[in-house]
Amino acid sequence: MINLLNIQELAVHFGGLCAVNSLNLRINSSEIVGLIGPNGAGKTTAFNVITGIIRPTKGKITFLGREITGKPAPVIARSGIARTFQNIRLYDDLSVIENVMVAAHSSVSYSFAEAILGFGRFTRDEARIRKRSQELLDLMGLGHLTREKANSLPYGSQRKLEIARALALEPKLVLLDEPVAGMNPTETSDFAKFIIKLRQDTSIGIGLIDHDMSFVMNVCDKIKVIDHGIEIAWGVPHEIRNNKKVIKAYLGEN
Amino acid sequence: MPDENPKRDKFLTFISLSFLLCFLWYADNHFSNYTLRILNNIAIFIILAVSYNLINGITGQFSLEPNAFLAVGAYTSAIFTLSPEEKLRSFIIEPMAWPLSEISLSFPASLVVAGVVTAFMALLMAIPVFRVRGDYLAIVTLGFGEVIQVVANNIVSVTNGPLGIKGLAPHTNIWWSWGICIFTVLCVVRLVNSSYGRAMKAVREDETAAMAMGINAFRIKTLAFTFSAFFEGVAGGLLAHLITTISPSLFTFLLTFNLLIIIVVGGLGSTTGAIISAVLITWGGEALRLVEEPISVLGFEYEGIPGMRMVLFSLILIFVMLFARSGLMGRNEFRWAILINWLKRRKTSEAKNQ
Ligand SMILES: Nc1ncnc2c1ncn2[C@@H]1O[C@H](COP(=O)(O)OP(=O)(O)O)[C@@H](O)[C@H]1O
Numbered sequence: 001m002i003n004l005l006n007i008q009e010l011a012v013h014f015g016g017l018c019a020v021n022s023l024n025l026r027i028n029s030s031e032i033v034g035l036i037g038p039n040g041a042g043k044t045t046a047f048n049v050i051t052g053i054i055r056p057t058k059g060k061i062t063f064l065g066r067e068i069t070g071k072p073a074p075v076i077a078r079s080g081i082a083r084t085f086q087n088i089r090l091y092d093d094l095s096v097i098e099n100v101m102v103a104a105h106s107s108v109s110y111s112f113a114e115a116i117l118g119f120g121r122f123t124r125d126e127a128r129i130r131k132r133s134q135e136l137l138d139l140m141g142l143g144h145l146t147r148e149k150a151n152s153l154p155y156g157s158q159r160k161l162e163i164a165r166a167l168a169l170e171p172k173l174v175l176l177d178e179p180v181a182g183m184n185p186t187e188t189s190d191f192a193k194f195i196i197k198l199r200q201d202t203s204i205g206i207g208l209i210d211h212d213m214s215f216v217m218n219v220c221d222k223i224k225v226i227d228h229g230i231e232i233a234w235g236v237p238h239e240i241r242n243n244k245k246v247i248k249a250y251l252g253e254n
Numbered sequence: 255m256p257d258e259n260p261k262r263d264k265f266l267t268f269i270s271l272s273f274l275l276c277f278l279w280y281a282d283n284h285f286s287n288y289t290l291r292i293l294n295n296i297a298i299f300i301i302l303a304v305s306y307n308l309i310n311g312i313t314g315q316f317s318l319e320p321n322a323f324l325a326v327g328a329y330t331s332a333i334f335t336l337s338p339e340e341k342l343r344s345f346i347i348e349p350m351a352w353p354l355s356e357i358s359l360s361f362p363a364s365l366v367v368a369g370v371v372t373a374f375m376a377l378l379m380a381i382p383v384f385r386v387r388g389d390y391l392a393i394v395t396l397g398f399g400e401v402i403q404v405v406a407n408n409i410v411s412v413t414n415g416p417l418g419i420k421g422l423a424p425h426t427n428i429w430w431s432w433g434i435c436i437f438t439v440l441c442v443v444r445l446v447n448s449s450y451g452r453a454m455k456a457v458r459e460d461e462t463a464a465m466a467m468g469i470n471a472f473r474i475k476t477l478a479f480t481f482s483a484f485f486e487g488v489a490g491g492l493l494a495h496l497i498t499t500i501s502p503s504l505f506t507f508l509l510t511f512n513l514l515i516i517i518v519v520g521g522l523g524s525t526t527g528a529i530i531s532a533v534l535i536t537w538g539g540e541a542l543r544l545v546e547e548p549i550s551v552l553g554f555e556y557e558g559i560p561g562m563r564m565v566l567f568s569l570i571l572i573f574v575m576l577f578a579r580s581g582l583m584g585r586n587e588f589r590w591a592i593l594i595n596w597l598k599r600r601k602t603s604e605a606k607n608q
């Protein structure tokens with residue numbers, strides 16, 4: 001087990017609003033870490049900072065021992081951090097398989113000139129990317145929808161497609177922002193099995209945001225709870241379940 | 255869904271290109287000069303529409319560059335094909351600056367230089383513009399179009415000022431224009447069907463999600479823009495040696511507006527649409543000359559209104575924007591498999607009817 005992500009004293013301010021305040025978080029390989037908290041707690045903002053979409057106000061983020069704080073999003077993605085989005089962000093007008101193939105772009109070895117000439121590395125790479133993308137779609141149970149347009153899929157399938165796309169980056173760490181939101185209980189328990197298996201098969205580290213407590217408690221090795229950008233608890237699921245501060249944050253002050 | 259079959263598709267493409275070449279050969283030998291001129295225009299507008307669609311439709315970056323890049327390409331190639339004696343003769347206000355006055359290149363070499371110079375200009379614009387997010391490209395390219403006209407009017411020792419460059423050899427014929435047109439379409443189609451093309455579309459669909467998947471949006475946009483610019487520059491060279499006289503007033507924003515209509519009517523993002531629409535509108539534009547000429551129908555005298563064609567084109571654009579926003583093709587592309595399946599279905603339905 002190696003340390004993948006290490007966040008120290010991270011803070012994000014939007015004007016006067018302090019969305020994240022001195023957050024510390026470690027995620028190791030083969031580990032599923034939950035990040036939970038009420039709406040507006042700053043969870044998505046934390047993911048946005050890790051993946052380079054937002055710059056932090058303060059703090060330090062390292063990935064595999066190298067500092068990535070404030071680096072551009074594509075650089076961070078290529079270094080091995082993939083993600084999904086809370087409000088699904090697929091390439092709507094592209095086909096299902098194209099959505100996945102886009103994420104394999106960083107593994108392409110041919111130049112645009114070779115793409116135009118169209119032989120050698122181009123043919124080889126395209127065949128490899130297509131095959132790998134099809135495998136990932138099969139893995140997510142979307143194998144039969146390859147040629148559909150992404151925005152024609154039902155909600156649950158779109159979430160799965162986002163995960164297939166994230167995995168096409170061949171990441172070492174995947175950040176999932178509310179992956180089971182909108183899924184029914186059967187789909188949710190299937191998905192729980194899926195990520196536990198994924199972790200076993202690949203040693204990928206997983207960061208996970210969700211509001212479905214039984215799902216989070218079921219799959220996570222460790223859980224961090226934040227409220228109003230401030231960390232209020234950190235521990236294994238049963239510690240979190242019985243933590244007074246957590247119960248108070250979720251049920252309100254009264 | 256129809257099946258793809260790369261070998262069959264390549265074969266069919268090859269066959270249809272051969273047919274096109276036969277047609278061009280026939281046209282070259284039998285058609286009037288006027289008709290040939292229209293055919294040349296069509297080829298040049300296909301080149302322009304397909305490249306313009308690459309940045310606007312495929313990559314989704316609203317840009318207004320064609321008139322500027324056409325001007326850069328036309329002037330560059332014209333400056334390089336004139337012989338030193340011709341330059342001495344036609345630059346009467348101010349002699350041409352050395353060493354331009356001494357250099358003379360063959361027509362194809364001048365086209366390559368035109369493409370490279372235009373692409374370089376595009377690169378200079380892309381670097382500051384694509385560093386920031388937002389629709390600055392449209393403003394910058396629009397401004398560049400104005401600047402180019404001012405430059406062409408005032409740097410007399412390079413462009414011969416408002417007099418323009420006259421007496422260019424009519425190098426552009428059916429073979430050059432259609433040869434380069436086919437080459438451009440093949441290049442653009444191949445690029446769009448590669449991982450680079452998918453990345454361009456991903457940037458168009460959702461730039462943040464594209465970057466989160468490791469796509470350097472800055473690089474991809476720059477690639478699309480410079481690539482478009484190269485072919486627009488080459489098209490400028492073709493145009494210059496088709497009409498043989500160029501002057502600053504030729505490259506107004508109207509040209510860009512025309513192309514915008516072409517790619518919107520064809521379906522923003524569809525190369526097939528850009529081609530079909532370039533043919534229809536270039537050819538239709540000639541046919542519509544009628545409305546600008548005096549005619550008398552059943553005793554009614556119609557005087558012909560100059561500029562009427564532009565009114566009609568604007569109406570077409572407004573109509574498409576309001577009622578048929580996805581244009582002729584939407585974002586779909588022609589594929590052999592679709593045509594074959596359609597033919598098969600027609601056959602079976604015919605068999606049923608009998
Ligand atoms: N780009 C932004 N600009 C301004 N405020 C933001 C932005 N993104 C999030 N916020 C604010 O930051 C707080 C935390 O949001 P978020 O991280 O989305 O919470 P959640 O824990 O529900 O995912 C909220 O108050 C939200 O309104």
Ligand SMILES: [Mg+2]
Binds near residue numbers: 043044045086
């Ligand atoms: Mg959120």
